[in-house]
Amino acid sequence: MPRNSALFDLSGRVALVTGSSQGLGFALARGLAEAGAWVVLNGRDPDKLERAAEALRGEGCSIATAVFDVTDSAAVAAAVARIEDEQGPVDILANNAGIHRRAPLADMSEADWRAVIDLNLTGAFLVARAVVPTMLARGRGKIINICSVMSELARPTVGNYTAAKGGLKMLTRSMAVEWAKRGIQANAIAPGYLLTEMTATLAANPEFNQWICGRTPAGRWGRPEELIGAAIFLASSASDYVNGQMLAVDGGLTAAI
Numbered sequence: 001m002p003r004n005s006a007l008f009d010l011s012g013r014v015a016l017v018t019g020s021s022q023g024l025g026f027a028l029a030r031g032l033a034e035a036g037a038w039v040v041l042n043g044r045d046p047d048k049l050e051r052a053a054e055a056l057r058g059e060g061c062s063i064a065t066a067v068f069d070v071t072d073s074a075a076v077a078a079a080v081a082r083i084e085d086e087q088g089p090v091d092i093l094a095n096n097a098g099i100h101r102r103a104p105l106a107d108m109s110e111a112d113w114r115a116v117i118d119l120n121l122t123g124a125f126l127v128a129r130a131v132v133p134t135m136l137a138r139g140r141g142k143i144i145n146i147c148s149v150m151s152e153l154a155r156p157t158v159g160n161y162t163a164a165k166g167g168l169k170m171l172t173r174s175m176a177v178e179w180a181k182r183g184i185q186a187n188a189i190a191p192g193y194l195l196t197e198m199t200a201t202l203a204a205n206p207e208f209n210q211w212i213c214g215r216t217p218a219g220r221w222g223r224p225e226e227l228i229g230a231a232i233f234l235a236s237s238a239s240d241y242v243n244g245q246m247l248a249v250d251g252g253l254t255a256a257i
Helices: 023-034 046-057 073-086 110-138 159-182 206-215 224-235
Strands: 014-017 038-043 063-067 092-095 141-146 184-191 246-249
Touching: 014 023, 014 073, 023 038, 023 046, 023 092, 023 141, 023 224, 038 046, 046 063, 063 073, 073 110, 092 110, 092 224, 110 141, 110 159, 110 184, 141 159, 141 224, 159 184, 184 224, 224 246
Parallel strands: 014 038, 014 092, 038 063, 092 141, 141 184, 184 246
Antiparallel strands: none
């Protein structure tokens, strides 16, 4: 293998991708597996998760599954212990699990506020806290938090999501500051508007679709697989001196007025 290619080789590494039965998480899992990693898919629906796993296994990927709720600290700890026992210590964690609950802030229920903060932000903390002890013990590890352009920007009806993703950006920096000297790199990817199950309703709205395409310099929505290159970079040895950063994969949206 050419020397530069070896920088991006994930062979022999165990990767846990939360929220990976569909959408961005599924694409990230596929990309990491194709780069050589043994990937553990996570979700709350066992049937849906197994269908995703079988699809990737059919493509020749090395896949395991772990059914747990990232907001349940006891379930997270138990699942990580099982993964470490069966697949080995987690080398790469991609915190991707997330939801939307849209409403104007003045009308938003406390339940919808807490649901988004708990899953998108607290869940990332709980899973990272569970996997990091073995990373620290071995002196190496990669954490990739899936943030958003909403980590930097805001628009009406997604105040809970922007708060969660803005918090996740700063959590990423805190992880880097605390763990960099122990050989761990914690970074983030900030996707722009990508076509997924979660955004299908927005994309189907002609007015919103026109606004997004006009607002994004690339002039189009992104595809989930367009996150793979950034994920492999941040999961691999190529990023060993990159820490606490958020890489936008957004078609130029955050660069434009």
